[in-house]
Every structure is written in C-alpha cells, then in structure tokens.
Amino acid sequence: MPAALQIHPTRRCNLSCRHCYSASGPGVRDELTPGLLTAAVAGAAARGYTALAVSGGEPLLYPGLPRVLAAARLAGMTTSMVTNGLLLGTRRFRAAAPLLDAVAVSLDGTPAAHDALRGRAGAFARMRAGLGVLRRAGLPFALVLTLTQHNVDQLEWAAAFAADQGAGLLHVHPLEQSGAAAVQLPHSTPDAVELLVARAEADRLRARHPGLAIHVDAAAPAELRAPGALPDPLVVETDGTVSPVRYGFPRRYALGNLHDRPLPELLDAWDGEPLRRLVAVLPRTGIVNVADALSRLAEAAQPAASTSRSFAANSGGLPA
C-alpha cells in the first residue's frame, strides 16, 4: 500500500451535507495557501509518501488545486481527489483533470437518499452527469458511499449503480461522528452488526459484479496493523494541523501545525508510540471501523502524563 498524504486545502463547499465530517459549507472560507501545501507535498514525497489525496471541502472550489497537483506529480506522487461531483463539468475540473490519476465521487445511496443527505434536490442528477464527464475523459473513478446505521440495504443498489456507471471501485466508508454529522445525525454511526453485514454484503455483491472492486472500511482484529514509522495516512487539515489517522483526530496526537514548522520537521519530531498504544488496546473481537474506534479511544484517554495508567486500568494491562 502506498503511503498517503491526505490534504484538506479548503472547507469551502457548494453543499452543506448533513454527514460532513469537516462541517464544510458555502459560508466557510478557511483555506491553506498553495505555497504552504506545495512545500508540504514536496516534503512528504521526500520522506516516502507516494500518493496525494485531496479532499475538503470541495477541492474544485480551491483555486490552487492545479498547482498543488502539479507539485505532487513533479515529486513522483500519484494524485486523486474526493469530490461531490457537482462541478465536474466546469472549467475548474478541466484544468485539474490532466493532473489527476483518479477521482472519487461521493454517493449516499438512492437518488432520494443522496439528495436528502446532501441537502439539495437535484444533487444526485448533477453528480451522475459528472460521472459521464469522467468516463469521457477516460479518468478512473470510484464511488464513495457513506455507510450509516440505516442504509446497508442500499449497498446492492449502489453496487449496481457503480457497475453501470463504469466505476472501478465502490468504497464504503462508515459515517464518522464529527463535524455536521455529530449534530445532525446522532446515533447514525454504524455499529458492529451493520459493519459485519456490510462486509458480508460486499462479498455477495462482488460475485455479482466481478468487474467492480468493493472495499468496506471495517476491519477484523486479524487485519489490524501496527502503525509504522510514519503516519499513514498523514492528514493535513485546513487550519494547518497535521494529524495521523483521519481529519479531526484528537489534537493531543497531532504532529503539529504547518504554520509553525515545515512538514519534514514535524515528521522528524513525531513520536508514534502513543498511537501504537491506542492500536494495542483496540477491541480484539468483532468488526471495527479502525479510524472511528481509535478516535473514540483517543478522546477517552487521559492526558499524556497518565495515559499508560489509564489504559492499564481500562483494558487489564497494556501489551508489552
């Protein structure tokens, strides 16, 4: 697996989705400068990161997108972005397309479910039109479905839609209880049963759509990997915070901020041991969304000085 640098250059978005983990929207203007990001991209590539994934906010609303993608290409990285798909017919996308290796487009279920979560009638129709643009451009694309407690029964529909549209991958990502979702969709994060059923459904649907890869972000204990020497993914948030695991991961585990120090210095100073301790105390039964489980553990953990004692008390002792 390539080590991935995930950047969120802007929280500006043309939608205000009910499940947005970063609470992005039309009224949000936070963004990082292209200069800061191109330096971070070059620094990450020099340390072995081989894939750049741009998210947001809506990346196509970030004026510096082509410049950042070009820097990644120059550094030898593959490039991708996650988009809501509404702006794929615009000049902004035509400028970015030659610099992209793949595109991931958000899909939230059937047209009615999609429009409801996106908060805009017609969002599904515009997204589907955008998929036609990707096909004509010959760009490989994935559809990213947010799994909730209530929609695993829509995977069958989503897989058929993805196969029909020519997607290479249906990526099923569990809802995260952060950002807008924490307020607007409480109690909707899929529990272990829904994650398990999603994995079983994915097995069934792979057999039905042999040309479509289906990946569910839910791991069995045997699939857990201890964090390596460098965080993977490495996440650059819109305020400059550099985090492991995912956007919004508890700040105590952050590497620091790009506004304070360049990325290579943050990587040099990173101590991965606290994160390794978290992974070590993940539940060893059932299926988990690893990023979500780690976030909850990190939020529950005591401040760094008493971390070990806290884990020992809660888990019956830390692994050696």
Add this chain to the structure above:
Amino acid sequence: MAEARGSEALIARLSEQDGITAEFAADLVAALDGAQPLELTRRGAGVQFVFAGRADDDEWSGAATARVLGLGRKHGVRFDLDWFPYGIIEPDLLLGRIRLAENLAGPR
C-alpha cells in the same frame, strides 16, 4: 420512532425476493437468538440462511441447533445445519449455514 437498522431492511428484502415467508424468517432469527442474520437467499433450488454466532460458546450453539431443528418440525420442513469458520470474523464468531435442500419442501 428510531430509524430501522439497514440490516433488518436487507434481511426482509432478501427474504421476500426468495419467496421465504416472513414468519419463517422471523422464526429462524428468533431460534438463533444471539446470532446476527447475514443472508437469506436462494441457492439453486434450495435456500441458504447464513448467520454469525458465537464460536466460543458451545452451550449457545448447541441450544441454537436444537431450536432450529425444532423450527423444522414446526414448519414441516427438514434442512441441514452446519457451522463453519468464516475468514472475516474471528476469533469469537463463526458462521452458521442452514441449507434447505432442493428435494425437500421448503416454506413457500
């Protein structure tokens, strides 16, 4: 009212697609109290019901087996029940599989 689990809607739909009565499906789930239904679908002319149960609890799996066999008597059908490990679930879960063979009268 709380929104339904997606898995419940999925099981209901698969049951309906495969001509399995809701009563039989509900009885199966009840008989396997503590298990998680994953799939109820036609396999050739037969029917297959797959569920996850607790591999570390022989008492539970034995009792569940007895209940399922009793269910067969109630509905006037015979079927095979076997347990098998499944790659994604470990170490304390396994899958059960109930197969209604094609030469047996299934619930219709």
